[in-house]
Amino acid sequence: MRFQNHWQPQGGPTPFKPGDRAWPGAGIAQLPDPSTLKISARIEEAERGQLKMGQSATIRVDAVPDGSFSGGIDTISPTASLDFNAGWPVPRNFSVELALANGDARLAPGMGAVVRVAVGRVADGIVIPSSAIFRKAGRTVAYVRRGTKFEETPVEVSRRSGDEALIAKGLRPGEQLALKDPTLTQ
Known part of the structure; x- marks a missing residue:
C-alpha cells in the first residue's frame, strides 16, 4: 500500500495526517497490483x-x-x-x-x-570484464598472467556492454587477466 498526498492551497501536495477530513471520491491510498x-x-x-x-x-x-x-x-x-x-x-x-x-x-x-x-547471440566467444582492457600507445591490450608476471597482449574487442567485453582476437579460454594495470606502481 502507498499512501497518497492531498493538495493544500498554500504548500502544494502534503501527506495526510490524523484529523484530516476525507470526502467521497478522494483517494487516500494506492494498492499496487x-x-x-x-x-x-x-x-x-x-x-x-x-x-x-x-x-x-x-x-x-x-x-x-x-x-x-x-x-x-x-x-x-x-x-x-x-x-x-x-x-x-x-x-x-x-x-x-x-x-x-x-x-x-x-x-x-x-x-x-x-x-x-539480449541484443545479439554469439556462438562461441570469450567475455571478460571491461576493467581488464587497457589502452596503451593507441592499442587495446589485456595483461595475461605468464608465470609470476603479467604480459601485455594486444586484443580486439568486438562488443562491449556495461562492465563486460566480447573479445574477437588475442586471448584463449582460461587465461588469467589483470584487472588493474600492472605497469603502474602503487
Whole structure:
C-alpha cells in the first residue's frame, strides 16, 4: 500500500495526517497490483539503437530468492535526458520501461533490479570484464598472467556492454587477466 498526498492551497501536495477530513471520491491510498508491476531503467545513449519495443529481457531482483523473471521492453523514451549524478562528462540516458511477463506476490514497488536484454547471440566467444582492457600507445591490450608476471597482449574487442567485453582476437579460454594495470606502481 502507498499512501497518497492531498493538495493544500498554500504548500502544494502534503501527506495526510490524523484529523484530516476525507470526502467521497478522494483517494487516500494506492494498492499496487503485483501482476502489473513495471521495471523502470535507464540506458546509455550508445545502447539506444540496439533496443526496440517488445524485445525480451531477463530481470533479476536481488531481494527475491531465485528472483529471475522474464519480461519485455514496453516503452522507450523518445528523447535523452542528462544524468548529472554520473560524473563528467555528463552522459545522456534514455528511460525504458519493462513489463513483467508474469506477476509475483513477492515483488514490491521500489525494489532494485538488474535487467539484461539480449541484443545479439554469439556462438562461441570469450567475455571478460571491461576493467581488464587497457589502452596503451593507441592499442587495446589485456595483461595475461605468464608465470609470476603479467604480459601485455594486444586484443580486439568486438562488443562491449556495461562492465563486460566480447573479445574477437588475442586471448584463449582460461587465461588469467589483470584487472588493474600492472605497469603502474602503487
